Amino acid sequence: MTNDPGTTIPADERRSPLDAVHRAAGASFTDFAGWQMPVRYSSDLAEHHAVRTTSGIFDLSHMGEIVLVGPEAAAALDHALAGKLSAIEVGQAKYSLLLADDGGIIDDLVVYRTGDDRYMVVANASNAAVVADELRTRAAGFDTLVSDESDDIALVALQGPDARAVLLETPGFGVDGPGNDQDDFDAQIAALKYYRAFPATFEGQPVLVARTGYTGEDGFELYVAPELASRLWAALTETGGPRVVPCGLASRDTLRLEAGMPLYGHELSRDILPVQAGLGRVVALSKEGDFVGRAAIERGPADDAPVLVGLAAEGRRAARADYEVFDGEGADAARVGIVTSGALSPTLGHPVAMAYVSPGLAEHGTSLFVDVRGTRIPATVVALPFYKRAS
């Protein structure tokens, strides 16, 4: 067996504010962007299925939160990011991209407008420092302050069909203002649309409640002070009982893969233009003024630049990141692409993968082959996402 688990924890490893909770729950840990985070608690398949059928709770405190405050915060983000963030309302969230001058993707982000002159940018853990630096640089000419608040914000996600019910049943939530009771909170949750957020309280402390996620299910992401994270986690898990299963990063990865959601470092990188990843719609070319990467995006990628596709296969042997894609089975077949993520889909029961392939082979139904450690496995180009919840 070779599957180096890396059991020793370097001294510079970062720990989540929920670390003690995870250890008490018997989690296995993995290094993720310098953080020791739960990879699974018991079974990643059980955790995956829980999110699809009841709900799962995730610690995402490793993610970065960069806050912009000031009268020109919106203008600064319009310049810094690919999307038109000035166009979103207070309480709205938007998926966006931080592009390099050459149009390559530095990170993918979720941006929350939390006030007329206030935004919170949520970055991948591995890119948080880079995103904060870039935003500071790009906002330099604007009347706005950029602060990296990653160390002061923990993130707990509750995802799955039962997430809403559990959130409503959990005691301790309120909404700031007159009354500040659970009824106000319940009313806000009832009215909360997808990709919206509102400021609430838990045990009297601020919590940003967002209807966002990365699993393909309905669910919520709760941004709180690190000191509050353990009590919030305990309240949700105790209220939910068997309906709330603690989930690690392994299940998070298979969930997002089934949902066709890109992962930075796999589907997205500095060498990929948004349109190649199917994210052309995220770039607001119609917005006024220049933004970083605009000229390169307008030029577009080379005609033969690979594009992201979904691949589905039969059997149980999954294609995995970095496996090569061929247009045939024989020795004379041409290498036409590379897999970026792949797994045996727990929900669908067959292997699925995302891959970059030559643009001429991206049509749905195209038959390709993935080299799975020396064996060519047939795979068919299919539409993304692989899994879509019944709404």
Added chain:
Amino acid sequence: MTDLNALQYTEEHEWVVVDGDVATIGITDYAAEKLGDVVYVDLPAAGSTITEGNVVGEIESTKSVGELFAPLSGEVAEANQAVVDAPELVNSDPFGEGWLLKVTVTSLPKLLTRDEYVALTGE
């Protein structure tokens, strides 16, 4: 309940128990736990020859792929079809029903004792 002290181990996280000239081979609970949920097992067919140190099979979880190294040399007498059909046995009972191969041994190297293996994994 398997007496874990009666088994021999490898640095590649396999266990071996020898009865006469037939060795039964599996992977340890430590390896199974580190892999995560096993969803696919590829084993050499009965009758094939395996050579110590060579890769002879694969154990895939949702998360990763582990290679199975031959801990000894010999001829495969039986591959565990139950594990091929239900790979989760590797997680649920790694020292019992989750065994992988029975091999008629031609050459058995010196393997690790339980104490030596536990010292290796630090658990």
